[in-house]
Amino acid sequence: MDEANIGADTSRVTSVARKTRRSQADRSAATRAKVIAAARDVLCAQGYSGATMHAIRDAAGMSLGAIQHQFPTKAKLMAAVAAEFSAYRIGVYREAIRRGRSPRQSMENLIDANFEMISRPEMAAVLEIHLARRNDPDLDREVGPSTRRFDRRVRLWAYSILHAAGISEDERHLSVQLLNNAVTRGLTVEYIRNPDAAFVARAVRIWKQQMLDLIFGTGG
Template identity: 35%
Template sequence: MTDKAVIATEVRRSQAERTASMRARLIDAAVDCLNRLGYSATTLSTIAEAAGVSRGGMLHQFPSKVDLMLAVVAYASGADERSSQPPALNDDDDKLAYFMSRTDLTWRMLTQAPAMAKLEIMMAARSDQVLAAKLPDMFNSIEQNRRERMWALAQEIGVQDREAIEAMVGLHMAAMRGLAMELLVTGDRAEVERSFALLKRYKETLIGDLLAKAAAGRASA
């Protein structure tokens, strides 16, 4: 590679790094503003100021508020997927433990700032027509990916009822989002955690039943 090619590559890389850094600062600032101010009071100007980015620089990355809000949703949704690839698990008990642990992991992520900002955006879609037009496709894609991942893990532990797993995932996500909102409003973590523990016991019972059903089906085959 010639010296000019090396320089050009380094310039492109540094530009990409600067762009990624700016986008990350803007998303972090948007999360902070959404949690402190709410959706309506979170403007592009307040986000740019919080991020230490010029308005022009911000508009170059995110031409509209909705564009930035969708980026926040994507970031927040990725937070509970960064550990989605299971470690090398060979023992059936380890696979089951990992499958059950996903509920705790998701709950922890849902009570952190990015996920709380995502809830704020989801609620805002009721009154922001542009957001309402764009958010559902992204949200549905995220949730479908979540169901696919959980179904793949369920198969690893021997579950054969896909419909039950997908219904469980839908119920758990809706319930945990509701509990996260209750925690935000009441601040009563002890009460919320008791409700979450009940949700986990439901999952344990359901998975036990599904595994017994699958075992019975194999025995009678």
């Protein structure tokens, strides 16, 4: 066999190997996405205690072994649910801030983007996860790192907006951020109990105006 034929055969083998690896990776990614979606839905419908691996297995329509191949423990699966939503929120928030033509508008866009999350099933699912962390050390250990990264990212964005407006971050502004987190979680619970979008929207409009006035002043 001449060198040209050897080279051609090697290229074909390499191409097949790459396609096989891609195919396996695609299947693995599809399985992970399906399991994460099932876990999110069960969390929303049944809460954290009801989101057992067996309940998620039934919702996903696959074997427990297939799920545990991707997520060996419930804590790791819950962490994946939380991390995926954090990544989504970061992308949405970044784009919302980018659209702002002034610091106030960027902050307003960020507030709007945050409250748009309330009606998403992921928000309810992640809230269930965070509430469960206090009594589950394994869950807290798995979820904690990505949560802290997300919180730091959002705080840095808020700081950058304030800095661009010539406002120094102080205890008052930190308290406003804390209050905003509390309002977001509270309205998420209200939406779970009574998914009335108009009701939530009215509350959001009132709180958003209060926030902007507290941050930028009533004449800002």
